[in-house]
Amino acid sequence: MRTLWVVVASGVFLATVHKGESVGVAALEDYNAGLCYNKGEMMEAVVGVCVLVRPEHTQRHNTTIILTHTLNSTVLYAGMSSFRLWVEVGDQRYNFNETLEKEVWNPLCVGHLPVENGTQVWAALRGNILTPSSIESSVKKMERSVFCFGHFFFKGSSKNSFTGFLASVSLLASIPAEPPSCQSLIVETEDNNFALTFNLSLWNLAGPVFITQVQEDNLCSRSYYNVVLNRSLNFNDFYRLCRSLGGRSPNMEELKHGLMKVWNGTYDVWWAEREVADGTYKWWEEGEAVTPNCPVLLLTNNTVGWRPCLSEVTSSLCRVPDNTMYTFYGAVKKFDRHYTLKLIAEGGFYLEGDATSSINKIGKSWVLHSRLHQEKWQLHNGSWPLGRHLWDASHDNVLLTLASCNILQFSSNDGVCLPRSRRCDGIQDFNDMSDEQDCHKRLFRKEISYDTLHNPYQERGENGSLWIQQHMLYIGKIQSWESISLIQGLIFFKWQDPRLTFVDLKVPFHPFPCQDLWVPRLSAMSGTLHSIGPAVAIKNINQICYIRGYKRSPEVRDLSDPFMGMLTQWENVNLTMEEYYSISFPCQLMVHRYPFGRYQCNASLYLYSDFKEMEWKSNYRDLSTFQELYYEGDRDLLDYFLDNVTMDIDNMFVTLTLHLSGRYEYHILSSFCPSALMFIISYSTFFFPITDFNERIMGSLTSLLVLAGLFAQASGSYIKTPYFKLIDIWYAVLIMLNFGVVIINSIVNSLRVKKSVRGALVKDDYKTGERKNRRARVCNMMAKVVMLTAFITLLVVFFMFGAEIL
Template sequence: MNRQDWTRQLLVPSVLSLALIIVSPATSLNSDESYLFGLQTDVLNPGTTEEYMHYMFPSNSTDYLTSVTLCIRIRILQYREIVPFFSYAYSDLYDNAFLTYQNGPEMQFYYNDLKESSGLGLHVDGSLGGWHHTCLVFEHPSFKLYFDGELISEGKLGGTNGIIPLNGSLYIGQEQDRFNGGTDPTQTISGYVSQMNIWNYALNNGTIRDIASCAVNLRGNVLSTDVDEFDTPGVEKTVIPVRKLCTDDSAFVIIPMERYLTEALVFCNLVNTSVYIPPNTDMNIKLYEDSFQFKNACDSKSYRRLLLGATDEETEGTWNNVKTGKPITYSAWGPGEPNSGANDNCLVLRNDMPFWGDLECAARHCFPCGRAAHDFVFVRGLCRPVEHQIRFIIDGYVNNRPYFRGYYGMAIYSTGGTGWLFKDTMTNMTIATAHLHQPEDYPIGRTIWEVEETYCSFAPGETMELGLSSCTTDQYMCSDGSCVPRDVRCNLREDCRDGSDESNCGIVAFTGRYASHRPPPGQTFKDKLYIFPHVHLVRFSKIDDIQLAFYMEYEVHLAWTDRNLKFKNIKDEEAKNKLSESEVESIWTPEVDFLNVNDGLLKSLKSGVYARKTGDPDPPLFNDVKMDTVYQPQNVSLVQKNFYSGSFSCNFGLFKYPFDTQICSVLIKLDSADTSVITFSNATVRYSGLINLPKYTVQNIVVDLSESVGYAVMEVKFQLERRWSLLVLTIFLPTILLIGIGYVTLFIKLPAFQVRAIMTLTTLLVLYTLFNQVSSGLPDTAYIKMIDIWFFFCIFLIFSVIIVHIAVEHLPENGDSSSAVKSVMRVSPVGEPPLFREAWLTGTWVMKTIRIFVFPFIFFIFNTVFWISIIGV
């Protein structure tokens, strides 16, 4: 097929179609056509009062309106201070008899010079660049407001005057502040207007819905832009089929740089668009014709010019949209195309005719990005009062490069080469310029700009950082403009392709002057600062009875609120919020002293300061180019964690050894300032080590707060109950056995004195040796301990046995008839039984008495008293 063939096949119908659309204003309209008016459509020029639509009713008219319906269809290209739809005045006093306008995304209207939309919250922002139909119905004292055929508000009018004379001045696209004048270039329309109609009665809901959906083309019986002649200086007037007013054709821009399809997908995604596929013949021809301006940049040696957004790589033969994965509904294959089977899987637009072909996806070509009316990006770093004002769209070309057009008169476009310009088109002022690294680069993501004119808080010659991306405030913008979830910022993993989410991850944000040498204030500047301590006892490494000390490892956590700081990107997990060394050095941290350290044996093993989230972050700031999550000081606590290993003295009370319980403590003094400035509060303690130590059982761990010489002191107390079971086996049981051996010697026959003497002496020596061994394992004390009393008793008891043995050796045995002895030693008193009257003091009798009565009685009495003293009853 040659050029004449495809021209005849496609361009002739297209030209005929355009001929129906663009005709002379004098041409009469069919019922399915309307006039299209373009007012100030060059969005790169400032607003002007020289372009408008104006209709003057006869000044001598006596007609008036009591019920009225006003409808207009508008396609806004750019927001300004206000975007007036129509403004009707019949005197200077009633310069807003009818006034409907859009203030950003909010709809406002006046009736008889009274603003009736106050407090209604009429949010009607569908998008910029799309057709929208608005109708106002007034039946005094009631009103109804319709947007795109749907009733969005109704109510009662506040004014008492319901009559509107038809002898005034009507402006479309300008707001008049006085009768037939007082226009303002910042209060004008930049866009297209069609089907402005006025009826002298109230249209019903169904009729308005049909007009809005282009099902009918009802013209006003009072005024209609399709019937009445308006004064239209500077306005483009054309004819358009009514159906086109309800069809938003997709928009596209051609990116004149060669890229692989995967790279093209990334680029279009960064500007909130997708690689374009023409949806119909008209748009296919328009894309082909627009591509000729980039012929030199985009034409390679082959016949291919533009990559389109479809492939059949995964479903051979079925071409699917690479964004949605759905089959394309329109195709314009060239002769013999597609022609390479499984080898060529990417779609291209030819450069010799408006048809498609296929090619290998490894080829690099220029590409178009297509967007719907609601596809926009944000430019952050500006000082705009509302988020709506930082929206931009990629649209059109300046210096053969696509440019970014703001909703409110800003523009970012190429100046050629690596230069880019940021301009306020409403004031025709260049705000800043930037120079990128490569000529093909775009200012997507974070870019440093040089300020040319005073803007926000920036002075000429300074630099400011702007961020252009599609990222919402719930997302984080990477340096290249890509978006990741906001909560992955500074999570120690690179979620951005360029790793920028892990850069500048400082936690502390200083506010104004900061004094790191003094404590921050409490809840108010006059209140003391409260430190909330927590002590974590990790383990006891040694308990030394001799040195009266214990060795342990523990953590001290000190939490406080620093009201002179703000914080960024705080995670739920406290361990992920560690401050850097430089941040720790720059802020105030509490100092503590340990009052009962033993011989200075204290070592800091590890330290760090962490941020603990205690509340919610501030709402995201849409102007913030850094897009950090910011927390106010009351929603974050700083926690200083120090891990120590140390030896602490403890006053061991050994009177009841080995059945003693020691009360030991760690004394921590807050040494930063006295209690008038800073103090402890709500202290807690936790022990995670073994409860049963080799010698002791850890019990009753508590923490007390007190004050010492004006400084706050925290005392962590615990009980060490000695584990006595082994000591009973190694001390008491052997001594009882030794006592038993001594006692047994009382049963040895009297003639065997040598055996009795050796056994008791040996027992005494063994008992003393055991006593000496036990005593050497205890600290020296000036007081007598219960264990000493036990050993003293045992030694004394064995010693007494030895004395008995020696004494008995000098007494007669049974049967001795010495009269001298009998006369002297007789002890049987009168009245006793005959057996005792005849008894004589002999060695056998003494032995029997001691072993049967005396020894058990003494041992029983002593043990009773001893154990009662131990138990404490």
């Protein structure tokens, strides 16, 4: 044997093959797999493409595409519907009756030439020129210069890829006189200037694409072993045993060519492929509502008959390709890992290992034997060697899987190979549920020293990245007298863990219990990094942990795993946790302009005990450390209005900031208008007759007392601070102005009743008491102007502070 590099998607792993010339092969696993030639425009002289195509037995979609190629400025599509070939050129679709054989390398050539009346389409399959059986109209596709196999992954493409293998691509400068056969296509590819190899530097890969190597001799081999299953089997049991060997039942063509005559009439009837009768393939599971009759080959007259599917045939023939390789998955220890089938008398068989081992049936048991180490493991109770079984070792039982599956397949418990795209896809394909067995339990493998209390980089001497994305779900009301904010949010964490290896990542959503791995543990405090407040409790409402993949990651098949797992290294996988949390924290607001102004209420999140090794980073596309968060909830927070919410990311802290503005509407009606009205009432006493001192002084004093009461009442209903707020200054200035009105009224009255005659006070009679005191009137007039100016000045200055102009 020799070791070669096998590339899986964009990754590399080691595989072992037998000696001999190998050919590069592309394997397309699922409907979204594709690879496109990346060396620009193809040569204008090219008129067609030849390629070896090996479709898998089971296709996810009925209609699939094999290749897309621009020829003579027109896009050509070639694909299959129920394995029947079709070709699309422009708005015409050409259907052919010929089918691509399953699990066999088919030489396929397609192309077209411009002619006088339009386009001449030509196709060849297995060395035969094909004639279209029908031509129908199709939707004209986007035309661009491309050469792709499988899914055409550019924008505007919606075709699903076939599942299978491709090899020996050759571009043709002219229509060949004789279409190439499988062998000639391989030989011509070696020296053909138009040949293309599956070199990663030449192709862009998308989806589950594997680039591997296959022995040249295996590409065109059509030799079969005739394995006789000497046991009574119904159709379902026969089908499973035969498929586990990598074989199939005989078909009518082989019957016509006298294949069965070698058995000299020993047997009268064998199960046949369902496609013998109706040309279609049906995966028949026991218990399904299918046609109760299944086809059989009647050897007495070389015809096809029907028997109940549940009836048993005493002996059945299985046609197994002679190049089929069987591989052990699991801890085989001293035994060979790869085996080939060898025939013995009467159509029986045994399996021969690469070097020193063999698997033989001795009595009723299958025995795994090593000639080098003289060690034997065996299966009891007549178990079939193919599939997943416990082998009885010397001192223990060892779980092994022996299967003929290729790189695109995995084995059920009874050895039947199914497309690997169906492994762990959430849909049960086998009655024994082996395709979904332990998928979530086997999702990852931990290092022996793994500790969920230690972050992934704690002992590695390097820092890791913790990508976050924050969504605000609810923000509670904020009352000014307590300034406590309640927020509920949903935060997404994404990180990588070098201590893990992942197994069978197939479906895009893989949940796992959060307690099984290290996950970020949040702590919180009010304030910011530069203005630290008290620590606060963060309540975890719900947590969901999962792995979600948007791109197919490179995978490695683990031969030591009896469940045939495909391993993905940690560099290609992101762990994700969604945490729905609630936090209540004090807002450290400096409300100098209350009830006007703009304020910030901050809370900072950080990792408990992991802040040194894990650096916060934004998960948004612009990678900015500062983002405005979208919030669609109620922005009316009672005493404040929410303008927006922002997130600021530091290496160790994530600061959430509520940007608030004061709700002054209520205070204008409840505080400012009544207090201003009191001053206006007090000011109006200047218009009373100066002789009515009692009314003037009572009106101004009453206003002063009411204003003082309003101030006391208002100060008890909003936030208390050791500093003055704008509303406090408003009341203080108004009280001072009202007090000034009281004093001025007293001065005006004093000027009215006071008279000086040469320094002595004399008493005026009642006639002279009615005389207006000119000095009192002047003082009263000046007071009107001064107080009105002071009040207007107060309004202007107050407005400018409230609008943050000053």
